[in-house]
Amino acid sequence: MIxxxxxxxxxxxxICGIGALVIKDLLGSAILFGxxxxxxxxxxxxxxxxxxxxxxxxxxAGVSTVFFVAAVFHTTRRTKD
Amino acid sequence: MKILGLVIVTLTGxxxxxxxxxxxxxxxxxxxxxxxxxxxxxxxxxxxxSVPNAVTSVLADYRGYDTMFETTVIFAAGVSCFMLLRLFxxxxxxxxxxxxxxxxxxxxxxxxxxxxxxxEEFERMDSLWTPHDIILRTLCRFLIPFIQLFALYVIxxxxxxxGGGFQGGVxxxxxxxxxxxxxxxxxxxxRVRERTLAMLSALGVSVYAGTGALCLLLGSNFLDYAxxxxxxxxxxxxxxxxxxxxxEVGVGMAVMATMILIYHNLxxxxxxxxxx
Numbered sequence: 634m635i636x637x638x639x640x641x642x643x644x645x646x647x648i649c650g651i652g653a654l655v656i657k658d659l660l661g662s663a664i665l666f667g668x669x670x671x672x673x674x675x676x677x678x679x680x681x682x683x684x685x686x687x688x689x690x691x692x693x694a695g696v697s698t699v700f701f702v703a704a705v706f707h708t709t710r711r712t713k714d
Numbered sequence: 715m716k717i718l719g720l721v722i723v724t725l726t727g728x729x730x731x732x733x734x735x736x737x738x739x740x741x742x743x744x745x746x747x748x749x750x751x752x753x754x755x756x757x758x759x760x761x762x763x764s765v766p767n768a769v770t771s772v773l774a775d776y777r778g779y780d781t782m783f784e785t786t787v788i789f790a791a792g793v794s795c796f797m798l799l800r801l802f803x804x805x806x807x808x809x810x811x812x813x814x815x816x817x818x819x820x821x822x823x824x825x826x827x828x829x830x831x832x833x834e835e836f837e838r839m840d841s842l843w844t845p846h847d848i849i850l851r852t853l854c855r856f857l858i859p860f861i862q863l864f865a866l867y868v869i870x871x872x873x874x875x876x877g878g879g880f881q882g883g884v885x886x887x888x889x890x891x892x893x894x895x896x897x898x899x900x901x902x903x904x905r906v907r908e909r910t911l912a913m914l915s916a917l918g919v920s921v922y923a924g925t926g927a928l929c930l931l932l933g934s935n936f937l938d939y940a941x942x943x944x945x946x947x948x949x950x951x952x953x954x955x956x957x958x959x960x961x962e963v964g965v966g967m968a969v970m971a972t973m974i975l976i977y978h979n980l981x982x983x984x985x986x987x988x989x990x
Contacts, residue, residue: 683876684769691884696973699891703981706990
């Protein structure tokens, strides 16, 4: 892949990761975590680990985001700290 | 305390990043990972197992133990979610809501009324999500068969293309979770009941372990699928390929059932009554 694009995706991974930790809204945090997983999936695919990318897309970006949203829905939406 | 935590995390991160400098270059043919067993797998996979996708043959055949216990871990996760969250009789929700379909009127009833549910004009609805969204329902009803077909393709075609039991199982589970989100949990549970899900998740692990045990009974090592050639009249290479397929089906069943079970317990606070 073109290294500029690679760098863009990698920096998006870092930004999404930090954003998911810092943000107060837990629903937004879950969505950011999904975006993080998806960017990681793109990186895996670029590096040729297509099976890992597939797992990351289905488990990380798909189902675990749903689980997080379900958990947020039944607890609180805002963090205390 | 927070500052201390930040300092520790930053230091650990810095050490980790510093340590990556010692790693071999990406795709380096002289790195330890590509010197010992990897070349053997890459060269022998096709002639030993007739599986073109080396990842699948390593995952399900050469490293079959790892995958079996990964499946067991997923099963254990499902069981522990069930144990922690599931509520049983005697803990009914505060109120139950019904929609009168002709007028759009909403009824709030203290207890579940079987007599109301039998009537055509009334429909049980979730207390938190009220709109009668025909576009969403129709679209999901249209999409779900295609998602499920794709999931089955991913499981069955894992020998030749990326994918396999885990991915296909998750997609298959996601299609039913989509049904539970788009319509309601009760209609998803009408399709596949909780008891069926629990059975399937246990059965998946048993299929995996049972395939291994069958090899043991046929006088071979545990999970050495070549032994299956004695009972299915194919050559040992074809038997290994078929054994991988059996095992992937088991993984797919366990993962699918566990994902749906976790979602149902999580989204309904263990009542399996009203979802998101």
